Amino acid sequence: MSSSSYIEYHGLLLPHISHSAESLEYAENFSVEDTDVFAVTYPKSGTVWMQEILPLVLNGGDLTPINTIVNWDRVPWLEETRLEKVVDQLASPRALVSHFTYNLMPPSFHTSKAKVIYVMRNPKDVLVSSYYFHQMTSFLEDPGTFDEFMEKFLYGRVLFGKWTDHIKSWKRAKLGDRILFITYEEMVQDLPASIKLMSDFLGSNLSEEVIQKVAEQCSFKTMKSNCMSNFSLVPKKYMDNKKSLFLRKGIVGDWKNHFNSEQLAWFTSVLLKELEGKNISLPWSL
Ligand code: A3P
Known part of the structure; x- marks a missing residue:
């Protein structure tokens, strides 16, 4: 097995290092509780950020978990191997993250009242x-x-498949008031307001003062220096911080420094075609 091997699961590619047949079976049989909160994302959309924010919104701003527990154990991925190992230590209410499309959520999720951001x-x-x-x-x-990478991305030959399939699956999910849609861009623009939205959605009723404190702790700058969240504890043979940092830029619009005009036209036309007639409203133009 090469170090860059993948598992295929319902047609999606998942990294072998953190997923196994057992972890996926564990996720399928996972017993979701009504009080559970899931942050769901397509990879690279702000997952680790949510692993920082959610515990604080749920515990009233107590910084202990973000300073003492690594992000992947603090708010584990539903589908990854760590969940089974840490599930009994999770604070209540439990916070989890997932990159699953809606159809892959376990049966117990569908019958529960668990919430999703x-x-x-x-x-x-x-x-x-x-x-x-x-x-x-x-x-x-x-x-x-x-x-080359753009081509893979557009045709879904990347982790967790096509971006459009992910968005469509969750946008069409009939979860009513169990789901809050928020954008990375809103969070960058006004983190305190985004935290307030999450706090209201989860019934946490955080005070203005606590919201400000949470926003400061979850700022890009603070997270970047938190070894429990910046992946610096991962051995260099797996993640090489010299090549790029996990908390890389944390900005909106870096694509403008990377896309040429042909790539932009190609990217936009493929995505628009896939979303055509699907009645999916997006907060940005593609
Ligand atoms: P960039 O590579 O554009 O910097 P995920 O956790 O889903 O893998 O997403 C990673 C992206 O979220 C990275 O984007 C990372 O820098 C960004 N991110 C994480 N924490 C952030 C924060 N506090 N503020 C802004 N962006 C953040």
């Missing part, structure tokens, strides 16, 4: 972030040139 990010910035992530990780395929 779905974070969307402009797919052009997702692509750029993912490109650098593939460069710094040894367990993912070398991305090749930006053009």
Whole structure:
């Protein structure tokens, strides 16, 4: 098995390093509780950011978990191998993250009242972030040139498949008031307001003062220096911080520094075609 091997699951590619047949079976049989909160994202849309924010919104701003527990154990991925190992230590209410499309959520999720915060990010910035992530990780395929990686992204030959399929699956889910859609861009623009939205959605009723404190702790700058969240504890043979940092730029619109006009036209036409007639409203133009 090469270090960059993948598992295929319902047609989606998942990295072997953190997923196994057992972890996926565990996720399928996972017993979701009514009080569980899931942050769901397509990769590179703000997952680790949510692993920082959610515990604080749920515990009233107590910084202990973000300073003492690594992000992947603090708010584990539903589909990854760590979940089974840490599930008994999770604080209540439990916070989890997932990159699953809606149809892959376990049966117990559908019968529960568990809530979901779905974070969307402009797919052009997702692509750029993912490109650098593939460069710094040894367990993912070398991305090749930006053009080559764009092709893979557009045709879903990347982690968790096509961006459009992910968005469509969650936008069509009939979850009513169990789901909050928020964008990475809103969070960058006004983090306190985004935290307030999440706090209201989860019934946390955080005070203005606590919201400000949470926003400061979850700022790009603070997270970048938190070894429990910046992946610096991952051995260099898996993630090489010299090639790129996990908390890389944390900005909106970096795609403008990477796309040429042909790539932009190509990217836009493929995505628009896939979303055509699907009645999916997006907060940005593609
Ligand atoms: P960039 O590579 O564009 O910097 P994920 O956690 O889903 O893999 O997403 C990673 C992206 O979220 C990276 O984007 C990372 O820098 C960004 N990110 C993480 N925490 C952030 C924060 N506090 N503020 C802004 N962006 C953040």
